[in-house]
Amino acid sequence: MPSINDLNMEGARVLVRVDFNVPLNEDQQITDDSRMQAHIPSLKAILAKGGRPIVMSHLGRPKGGRDPKLSLAHLVDHLKAISGVEVQFINDCIGEEVEIASKNLPENTILLLENLRFHDGETKGDENFAYGLSKNGDFYINDAFGTAHRAHASTAIIANYFSGKKAFGLVMKAEIDNVNKVLNGGQNPITAIVGGAKVSSKISVLENLLPKIDHLVIGGGMAFTFLKAQGASTGNSLVEDDFVEMAAKIMQEAEKQGVKIHLPVDAVIADDFNNSAKRDIVDAKSIPDGWMGLDAGPETISALAPIMEASKTILWNGPMGVFEFENFSAGTKGAADLIAKATSQGAFSLVGGGDSVAAIKKFNMAEQVSYVSTGGGAMLEFLEGKTLPGIAAIQDK
Numbered sequence: 001m002p003s004i005n006d007l008n009m010e011g012a013r014v015l016v017r018v019d020f021n022v023p024l025n026e027d028q029q030i031t032d033d034s035r036m037q038a039h040i041p042s043l044k045a046i047l048a049k050g051g052r053p054i055v056m057s058h059l060g061r062p063k064g065g066r067d068p069k070l071s072l073a074h075l076v077d078h079l080k081a082i083s084g085v086e087v088q089f090i091n092d093c094i095g096e097e098v099e100i101a102s103k104n105l106p107e108n109t110i111l112l113l114e115n116l117r118f119h120d121g122e123t124k125g126d127e128n129f130a131y132g133l134s135k136n137g138d139f140y141i142n143d144a145f146g147t148a149h150r151a152h153a154s155t156a157i158i159a160n161y162f163s164g165k166k167a168f169g170l171v172m173k174a175e176i177d178n179v180n181k182v183l184n185g186g187q188n189p190i191t192a193i194v195g196g197a198k199v200s201s202k203i204s205v206l207e208n209l210l211p212k213i214d215h216l217v218i219g220g221g222m223a224f225t226f227l228k229a230q231g232a233s234t235g236n237s238l239v240e241d242d243f244v245e246m247a248a249k250i251m252q253e254a255e256k257q258g259v260k261i262h263l264p265v266d267a268v269i270a271d272d273f274n275n276s277a278k279r280d281i282v283d284a285k286s287i288p289d290g291w292m293g294l295d296a297g298p299e300t301i302s303a304l305a306p307i308m309e310a311s312k313t314i315l316w317n318g319p320m321g322v323f324e325f326e327n328f329s330a331g332t333k334g335a336a337d338l339i340a341k342a343t344s345q346g347a348f349s350l351v352g353g354g355d356s357v358a359a360i361k362k363f364n365m366a367e368q369v370s371y372v373s374t375g376g377g378a379m380l381e382f383l384e385g386k387t388l389p390g391i392a393a394i395q396d397k
Helices: 034-048 072-083 096-103 119-125 126-136 157-159 170-183 203-212 222-228 240-255 298-310 329-342 354-362 379-383 391-397
Strands: 013-017 052-056 086-090 109-113 137-142 166-168 190-194 215-218 260-262 267-270 278-284 292-296 313-317 348-351
Touching: 013 034, 034 052, 034 072, 034 215, 052 215, 072 086, 072 109, 072 203, 086 096, 096 109, 096 190, 109 137, 119 126, 137 157, 137 391, 166 170, 166 391, 170 203, 170 313, 170 348, 170 379, 170 391, 190 203, 203 240, 203 354, 215 298, 222 240, 222 292, 240 260, 260 348, 267 298, 292 329, 298 329, 313 354, 313 379, 329 348, 329 354, 348 354
Parallel strands: 013 052, 013 137, 052 109, 086 109, 137 166, 190 215, 190 313, 215 260, 313 348
Antiparallel strands: 267 278, 267 292
């Protein structure tokens, strides 16, 4: 895996694809800078090697060209503050003016290009647009794991113009290394906690994980499809009837492969989908009509404790319940506590997938696990065993 550390970039322009797709409030102020912070080590590594970083990213989903609210100009001051170096900005990402700016960039300065998605060619993977971008650098670094599953111009096509002069940034390398720790060579016992709303979105993940793990914990709304496959009464809980048979097959396959599946034994139920609904705790297989399961119950978390304590490798993808509602967040918090405890006792833990990451941040526990992934959709496809275009483009010699 070629990384920044393998390239001699003294005096060279280094075109870096980052993921600065940060949330902005109505005043275009950054409300969460964690994605920007993640790339600072890569930018500093380039500067330390005498390279001149030319930074490109998308921001939001502009429709029909330029949208001033989604300009990367809003990020300049903050990038300057967190990088500790001068930042220049140019209001486009291709063309003669951009090339001149990149060639005249002083040492120890970052050049930030305008939002890639102001051009349709970015998301279309347009060859001409990729070529235009390539004129801005002598080397190409892809550090944007969050977009690695997209065959966009700046993440996959552009790499064709940098034979022998392309590599992964430190974020990308860390993502690949850490997922591989789970998927290829994790220390046993390996436990995967897979939650979230729907089974349909996790089928490929479950199928790819089964040969690699010892325990599979299923939580969230998707657990009720599995419980229904076992003949449970699920009341008004979220169930994908079209996938009940598939859930039964996954459980059969797990048994064949010696993987122990753990489903909720109790559930926190509600008479409506809102935080202030009436609540009760019941057997997960006996949810009354008119009620829905919105969280894993305390017995479920207690039953997981010895499994988690014995685990040496843990993957968490998807919450145990509707953690966004305070009254239905205890199950997800309980699972996070168990993962943190196992990590403190020497287990390797990887948290990946948007909602799990949101949960671990909500509980202020990101520092208590081994690694928190920066990529939502990309992480999901990686766990499915798919080849991600942004990774393949760098590895292609």
